[in-house]
């Protein structure tokens with residue numbers, strides 16, 4: 001995709017790309033055929049990325065072009081190498097690039113108009129987050145291709161017959177059952193196996209023996225070679241503009257309603273269309289977002305919408321900030337700048353896609369620490385809670401529980417609430433709660449966890465860990481998988497003058513008023529599950545998480561470490577609170 005394209009003031013507007021995602025067998029090809037059969041005057045270029053059946057799908061899509069009623073693409077590129085384990089993002093861009101070149105060549109030689117649309121059918125095991133990231137990175141790096149195309153609309157097809165089963169059961173798939181989720185082909189499989197044996201061989205003998213003998217080995221190895229279907233299904237639904245609840249003919253109405261309520265909690269901004277055999281109006285799915293959909297969002301945008309939905313438009317922070325007025329039109333990468341600054345000039349090529357690590361943008365994040373902002377801290381125990389519904393007169397607003405709001409949809413009892421706290425988590429205590437989450441790992445199925453978290457479907461949000469005063473972590477749980485990633489630094493670490501101008505209001509809304517020590521550091525985790533509107537369950541989870549926060553004595557120690565100065569503090573804090581257990585969870 002490094003090909004250069006003729007670009008000038010007369011260049012045509014970028015071709016909108018519509019991405020179709022959805023788990024294996026959900027109906028993506030059916031939708032693609034529907035689009036190609038009813039595209040009318042649109043000229044549609046197609047990228048098909050079907051790991052297992054790419055050639056079959058390609059033939060289906062091509063169709064006999066002499067028959068006007070059959071599905072036919074105006075240009076088609078097959079992607080034969082994609083798989084979820086490597087996300088195949090570069091190959092997507094390569095294929096899109098090939099289509100644009102094809103279109104240019106045709107219009108030069110025969111005056112054929114170029115494509116009005118490009119449709120990409122992702123593999124059933126692709127995560128749209130990776131594909132979106134690839135497009136955003138290409139834009140940030142100033143790839144010439146990005147002047148010719150833009151990722152516009154993300155469509156996810158849900159199979160109504162399997163969705164709830166996948167999401168609830170947290171099944172992990174194995175290499176043997178679905179090799180396409182792990183390897184591109186046999187050669188790739190062999191190469192990865194060789195790498196693993198080499199890794200084992202290179203270990204000190206004692207460690208190798210211990211690993212091979214004990215459970216640790218099997219769980220460590222299987223953890224690296226198994227994926228939760230649930231994670232994929234949830235991610236595909238969350239990262240989409242349009243969600244088709246397909247195969248509605250095969251389930252009863254109440255099942256459709258249950259799926260609908262879950263989908264709406266997972267993705268409050270998406271448009272849901274119930275259908276059979278992907279029978280939808282092409283105008284409802286093809287390039288409908290006009291450049292203002294989830295394609296331009298980052299993790300932080302996603303999170304904000306998620307929180308707003310979980311609080312049902314009554315999102316109160318203890319500082320009284322109201323996030324409910326979140327303006328969809330204002331989605332902007334720069335306000336997600338923990339994870340992804342789109343400031344080309346400041347981009348550092350050490351960019352790390354997978355971790356969204358702040359190291360990719362040195363000039364905007366790697367700055368000197370503002371000592372003055374840490375010179376005094378405030379006790380917020382006297383702050384008056386501004387939530388009219390709050391019934392707890394005692395809670396301290398920088399500690400204790402952040403009370404929450406729940407929301408229940410009419411059908412099914414799927415609800416969500418937000419846990420908030422303005423004090424860091426003690427990593428080891430948090431790790432022991434993480435151990436209680438439902439998991440396929442046998443060591444984590446204690447009776448209490450089964451009781452408390454048994455109906456948890458999804459949890460995600462910002463976490464403030466006592467092992468760092470700088471790093472903004474993002475925790476995510478789905479199915480059997482928990483992961484914690486560092487999104488970058490808290491905005492408090494950056495002088496205000498260096499915040500992106502258009503994002504100042506949004507950033508400020510996350511700050512605890514009059515407390516520069518805390519700033520935007522926060523725990524803000526959304527929990528979604530069945531029966532989570534029940535106060536008993538909710539309070540038990542809140543109490544459990546409160547126990548993981550630093551107590552008063554620990555917090556004083558934390559504060560004094562920070563007051564010693566930036567670099568010393570980071571070293572001291574990470575030594576005070578070794579978070580190895582959390583790191584293991586991140587693997």
Ligand SMILES: Nc1nc2c(ncn2[C@@H]2O[C@H](COP(=O)(O)OP(=O)(O)OP(=O)(O)O)[C@@H](O)[C@H]2O)c(=O)[nH]1
Nearest residue numbers: 024025026027028029030124246247248276277278
């Ligand atoms: N009954 C019923 N069958 C459907 C519906 N939509 C698709 N199918 C069938 O389900 C099967 C899978 O559909 P595809 O469109 O190939 O699904 P896909 O998502 O492209 O599948 P993969 O490429 O394997 O990921 C096909 O046999 C379709 O005819 C529907 O709404 N109802």
